[in-house]
Amino acid sequence: MENREPILEVTRLSKHFKLEKRAVYKAVDQVSFQIFKGETFGLVGQSGSGKSTTGRMMIRLYDATDGEVSFNGKVISGKLSKEERRHLNKKMQMIFQDPYASLDPRMTVMDIIAEGIDYHGLAANPSKRAEKVYALLETVGLNREHANRYPHEFSGGQRQRIGIARALAVEPEFMILDEPISALDVSIQAQVINLLKKMQRELNLTYLFIAHDLAMVKYISSRVGVMHKGRLVELAETKELYANPLHPYTKSLLSAIPVPDPLKERARKRITYDPSIHKYDVEQPVWAEVTPGHWVLCSERELAQYRSDLALVASQTSKKGEQSGKSKEQ
Template sequence: MTEEKLLEVKNLKQHFKTGRRQVVKAVDGISFDIYKGETFGLVGESGCGKSTTGRTIIRLYDATDGQVIFNGKDVHGKKSRGQLKEFNQKMQMIFQDPYASLNPRMTVMDIIAEGLDVHGLTKTPQERKARVEELLERVGLNKEHANRYPHEFSGGQRQRIGIARALAVNPEFIIADEPISALDVSIQAQVVNLLKDLQKEHGLTYLFIAHDLSMVKYISDRIGVMYFGKMVELADSEELYKNPIHPYTKSLLSAIPLPDPDYERNRKRIVYDPSQHDISEAPEFREVRPNHWVLCTTKEFETYKTEFQNK
């Protein structure tokens, strides 16, 4: 992993109006960077804003405020059709639901080749067919599958088709939005291992969004934890698991089951209570340890630092 920034998210906000006066702050001022070649895990419970973050980065939603800088260029700035096309080729998405994200009326060949056609990446029908077959085999499917329709495949196979579709245009950056949560547990590890192999082969950079912390640890270099639209903690994967600081992160980690009956019998769930924080001061994102950031007040910051010194 190089220390070259591929993506910079600066004070990103995504607010939705739900009524005349009601606004849902799905993403409320988060900032983080993703470096070339790394996997950045984004975790949190359902409704915390992590999928909205991914969709805003890739322009499926227009940002309410803040900036997304990709390869030094502002994603949400005004763009010509040519610039949009270039951006869409460099950044791709794998969606959560492999049942809903594939057009049931299209063959697998046409689903995967859609990006090739849009970007003019193949010159002849033979070249197009060969590229799709190559992609199918790379994601663990047979080239004979190209003429079938999505309903003829299992969930895991459909997600592989979604991965092949994302890969077709040779992207630099892939947002994987809960790509394994709709899959059977036995298939999840296969799909994650495939993503890891593809990353090595193609030098890909991932934003991996999930609520399953154990799988996120396995694939991610660094992890950001979201709670109600805010980033509450960000650290290297190992560091976050060994030394969680924010009470919400501790709560999430305490919920991970382990294949140890004795441990499970005595496992204590930590329940997060947001009211434990001092609300007289707005919390800020602060570096408690090198490269370990936590959303906290000045008083909490001093407490966390003292706790670490006493460890």
């Protein structure tokens, strides 16, 4: 990971909302991470964890209270000129959760998809504009006959495909996918995810995939960050995080994933997360790298325990490998 080039960097990002009687709600609190070019970075957590707010600050739908966001090495969270904002809107796009609410019901699919093309002047004439829209429809698994229809004539899955085509129309480098399948039927979800993966390979896209469905995040993501009450509590490569979760909150989320096998599902034990186990009133937590690429929010005492736990896992894995090798020799 050290040699990969970050396309986006979030540094100590925070978003606070003022409530009644001068109270302050910390929706996002001191969050830091990088997203590398060509990868899918999964951001997970329960409702209210701050993951969607983080995504909206990254694309400037919300202004950050503190911290900064850098895109391709340039800070984009401060004041930008009209031209800089225009360039950013082209290079960064967002797919929203609700395919019903994100499309203007008064516009045809042709005009919906062509909004960005018109704004950025990406078509020389109406004929080129139409051809570009037709090509985008085919890219997302629809056809040119759909161009003159209105959103209410489509299913949820088809509307989400139209939203994806609209985002692709401006040829972005980076896309924020905010719960893009949660409003869809289960039978359609896999189709949309496979489409996103196919487009990523063909167009060299980078994704931030925001979701609460950990099973789907595991399938699509290169690395995963886990958020809880506005804080990033754990971050690691997907395989490492699911095999060796360290933070108790991560363990509780993973324990809630259903198992296809009925016998194993009945035996599955849920882990309940109790924040009081941390004793952070005595020892403040820090964002620490437990092993290369595996980060956890923890106290010094917890950090030592996590490293000990991972060392034990590595030792047991090594012994199993040696035993397996001996068995094959015999």
